[in-house]
Amino acid sequence: MTKNIDFLDCDPSDINLSSMSLSSSNNAATNQRGNTLTPTTMTVTAQGAGLQALLDGHEASITINDQTFTFGLFSRGINMIVVDTAAANMQKAVAISTFDTHGSECLSGSLAETIAMIPETAVVAIVVVDEASMSLTKRGRAAMASIGARLFPRCGWRDGYALITPVRSPYLAVEAHKPDAEGGLTDQVSLTFEFGAPNVPSALPAESTGELRLIKARSAGRNAGSFAEVVVDGVTERFTEQGLQVVIVLKDRKMPLFKALFQTHVDEKESELLFWFLADQQAKWRRKKDTPAAIVCVAVGDMARRMQPKATTVLQKLGSQLVSHVENGVGFAMIAKLHARESIVEAQAPSDRRHTPTRWINLEL
Known part of the structure; x- marks a missing residue:
């Protein structure tokens, strides 16, 4: 099952996730704390869980500051949270999707299309739950690699995997992988970034930073x-x-x-x-x-x-x-x-x- 990010038909540079509410995908994610924060910095932590980890009583999770979303057996596949750093506040910045790439090759296409539409001001957190490899196509794997998933090619049958990546700079991604044979529960990965950064419209010129171009x-x-x-x-x-x-x-x-x-x-x-x-x-x-x-x-x-x-x-x-x-x-x-x-x-x-x-x-x- 999947609940896709509902992007509007417009230039991705103009997309802001503020039109999307903080919601779960088919009740797969549970918001454990309902308070709304508007911090100047944000820390995202992610931990993936393959099937063995779930059977051992663990869950996959993505935490945004002190708000934790957990993913269990009904969240099979690739679970994605997109945080738009240009949104007005955190409550309006978050969108959640689940892609069951174990059960359906079609959802690999949906995964690739969703990644293509994510604006460059976003930070993406991904956790694999249960199993995500059986029906994952080359196109889906390529889309994951394009946002910094360097370890993802190792993700096999019922392995755990976690990724946090700034879409603007995917080479700064942090990720973790744990094979099913080793329990399938990944290490936690974490990334801290600025929230409330300006969007990058097409008319805004780039500015060099120091000696860098x-x-x-x-x-x-x-x-x-x-x-x-x-x-x-x-x-x-x-x-x-x-x-x-x-x-x-x-x-x-x-x-x-x-x-x-x-x-x-x-x-x-x-x-x-x-x-x-x-x-x-x-x-x-x-x-x-x-x-x-x-x-x-x-x-x-x-x-x-x-x-x-x-x-x-x-x-x-x-x-x-x-x-x-x-x-x-x-x-x-x-x-x-x-x-x-x-x-x-x-x-x-x-x-x-x-x-x-x-x-x-x-x-x-």
Whole structure:
């Protein structure tokens, strides 16, 4: 069973979870304390529980400051709490969903679509309860990986798993995994963050932090306006020519941006050109470890229609988990450090709402 987050049909950057009440999913989560808090900081703690842990009398739980939500046998699958840090108060910031990816492959798709619609101002807490792997598809696993679930591929039959991740910075995610053979009750993971942070509307320029360069990007598919935007240190580049737009950003502010367009939606030969270009850039900047560089890839309108496996593979080598699941005419955005494979952020627009751009993604270089 699932109760999905009821996102409105709009740009994810404009979504605020304040329209959603603090509620349980099919009575799966129990709010043990009903008081409402509006703190300036928030601590989220999560603990997953596989079947053996439940049989031993334990429950999975997610705690937001002093409010605890518990998940038992009737919450089988992946249980998610989304906290929008831009909401007016905590009571209006929280939404809960349960995806029984043990019992239904369809709910893997629902999981992926929900993750695609979560705004970048959100923090996501996930616990696996009972069993979540049997019907979990590659697309569902890729969506989990895109928000920082590095240990999730280890999550097998009736294992416990817990994740807390800031969608804006998934490389800061904390997680825990416990095999069924070891009892299935994970260690607790915890993350503290600021509550009441401002949203990131499309008109708001990025600001660099100290010596760091702040890079932002988003993508709009064919039915969402066919554009992409890349913002570096507050300066916006807007792209409207269809295809996969690639931008190389160097740490050295004196160096210009390098931009290249590959029309992988029109000509299969463009995938070959993209492959060699990205392979060359990756090798070049990994050799020059004293000159950090980042690569931004954004789909404009469509990039997938004639994209070949060779091009998909080279993007996966940069760390992309989502690229093989991007459908024709759907937005896709990725930022990766060329000298550090684990530093990547990416987003895909939901395939069932093709008029919606991706959320903004952010990376500091």
